[in-house]
Amino acid sequence: MNTLIQKYNIPGPRYTSYPTVPYWDEKTFSREKWISSFRQSFEESNSAEGISLYIHLPFCESLCTFCACHKHITKRKEVADPYIATVLKEWDLYLEQVSSVPLIREIHLGGGTPTFFSPKALEQLITGLLKKAQKHPDYEFSFEGHPNNTTKEHLLQLYNLGFTRVSFGVQDYNPTVQKAIHRVQPFEQVAKVTRWAREIGYTSISHDLVFGLPFQTKENVIHTINKTKELQPDRISFYSYAHVPWVKGVGQRGFNENDLPKNEDKRKLYEIGKALFVEMGYQEIGMDHFALPTDSLYKASIQQKLHRNFMGYTAHKTQLMIGLGMSSISDSWYGFAQNVKTVKEYEALVNDGILPVFRGHILTQDDLVMRQHILNIMCHFTTSWETPALEIKDVELHLLKLRELVKDGLVQVHDTSLKVPEKARPFVRNICMAFDKKLHEKQPDTQLFSMTI
Template sequence: MITPALIQKYNTPAPRYTSYPTVPLWENNVNSKDWNELVSSAFSLYGKEEGITLYIHLPFCESLCTYCGCNKRITKNHAVEDPYIDAVLHEWNNYLKLFGEKSKLAGIHLGGGTPTFFAPESLNMLLSNILDSSIVLENAEFSFEGHPNNTTQAHLQVLADLGFDRVSYGIQDFDEKVQNAIHRIQPFEKVKQATEQARQLGYTSINFDLIYGLPFQTKRTLADTFEKVVKLAPDRIAFYSYAHVPSSFPAQKSYEAHLPSELEKRELYEFGKQKLKEVGYVEIGMDHFSKQEDPLYLALQKGTLHRNFMGFTTSPSKILLGLGASSISDIYLAYAQNEKSIDSYQSTIAKGDWAISKGHQMTEQDLKIRDFILDLICNHSAVISREIWEVLGENQLDRLSEMQEEKLVDLKGDQIRVTEDGIMFIRQICKLFDVRLQDQKKDLVFSKAI
């Protein structure tokens, strides 16, 4: 049973485990020459058969949403589109030279910022160039993040013509007071229009991003939000915990006095989760829910669910290449993140070099722990190998025993299973096996786990 005391105990900062090691713990031992060799090796080992997935970061927004922790530039000047697209295509061509052949494409995801800041014609030029130089796999997944206020019929049509059939709309909350506080104003009718237009054009998967723990949120306002959400019946829902990190994002200080308490925030999650269950959504894990016929849930049932920097996915591809400023590449053998500064990214790419600001080459131990943590997150169970048992310290073993007593995990020999209650605390469970974090001496900034 989840009690307030249990919530308080585990509501401490923890990584979100979109990677292992997490970005602050990378060794930063990747340079341009290393990256050439690592990408070539990974492509030969995995890319030729499984294909590759692309994440393209489009960082511009016309206005600032104060809750947002993404890398973005606020501007109304759309002249920034062409030079940025030129840089992304230049970066893509650098990869093509390494491959020496057309790559098999397992998926594309457009993230931001606001991808639909870009004109439909600009997106068409960017994506057509990439698709013309690729072989699209039969079950490739093409998706994008859309702001309901500026995702037009033309955007949806152009992307649908290019093979996109998945869209994620950033809703966050429908309450007007909450929207004003976080500077994310979007009337229900705009969201309804964007959702219906996507369905009419053949989009088969629509996701809504919602956040709990925002300023002025209450059970009453959240009930109204979920009532509106249910009317639009998205296929998937990401119900995220609001990450309050004003030291990194100063705009968040503007509503600090109006945030719910830790207990109130957890009650909002429990309330929202129950509402979702009542209308037929199932919990995938890590704040994600879907309908039972959705491919994500079917993959969870089959044990084939995967997770990367874009979130949960059904794609088996081990290579995720990030294009654009601040984007992260995961090639299984290593990670690399591009420069966050748009100007620095564009100037470095123009010189023909990689715009890598940080990276990490995986050790054998890293690979074992990474696969173990992914199993916990995606399958809610894993086998604790001898190598992992050996690196667990006394404190971690004691905490693991406590979690078993609290019925958050079930240990039987070397098999660990995350219970239904434990899914809510999955970040803290994974943290027990994060050897690099345990060895870290300096203070790191992570959002609270709950």
């Protein structure tokens, strides 16, 4: 396995979308084309499966040096109300484009730090969004909570608004690691907010852990997971630290790169963690995720309903996901659109009555086919091109790029299908890269992506 990790641990996309953002055709994209794509998707999907809303709440009081998210660092709480008002205005701009009432299947509050906002501000946001919409009968609302500033009032307020899922960013419990990533939070604080959520009635509590952090050792990972075991969250995300300082600049240069575990040492941290999670009764879901058999993510996996988008793995598929807020990405299935990346520019455009998208991509028919295959591999570890709707042009060229992976036992190819064996799950991104036509047509001149393993 170590030899294979050295062989395949190369820069590659995480495939929360296809085409990946660096390969969007921005020259032919326009705001008008995006609106047309949005309308088409809304008409096709709203009345049945409903739509998803992702709201990006970008403010953080301090900078975590492991974070690759778009954020705005400030301690000034007075920025909250104008931002909430702008998000609601952006929502109105979308509502102007449709004639029927939106049916909301999912809402997810991400960041940044959603709990930077007061419970009252979050209530204004959610009630404002739902004022001109209806909840889907099977709706699911979730948010990301920072253990250090999530209060019982936050949890109660959001629960009363329909939120039943919360994810807490833990990362690692070792003080040296926490200091290096500028995210100091004691276990006792995580335990307190987890207990509060459970007592209030949240049905799915997730802890986000990260491996590959600076100074992180085997002992650190074991200690963190043993402490996690005491709290028994319903889900665990166990992410590989994506070191991309060329993208995020100074935020990820708060430590020396020699302090990071690399290659097989980093992968061993994951394998140790996976073994402990399985021993604790969790099931591996897709990549990087584990869930108890009682959780909706596990049930979706068993029922072959698991979906993946810019929010990661979800238990429900919605064709249309609207991203509201600074830097948010929307997905109509037929197209992607990203909002501008600064609060100032975002608020200025929306207050002028302009949808704040600045780039995107309208998918071709070929894009749609390859997107579905990559999605199948990421969610179900298998795909088939037997039906005309999923027929792959020049399939032999893609299979040729899988030749080494087949030889190494990492993928099984049949006449019109392929399957990823369980032992090969660490290499799923490499398998998807064989179907990434955009990547093949234009290899990057500089490193765009983090390492695949």
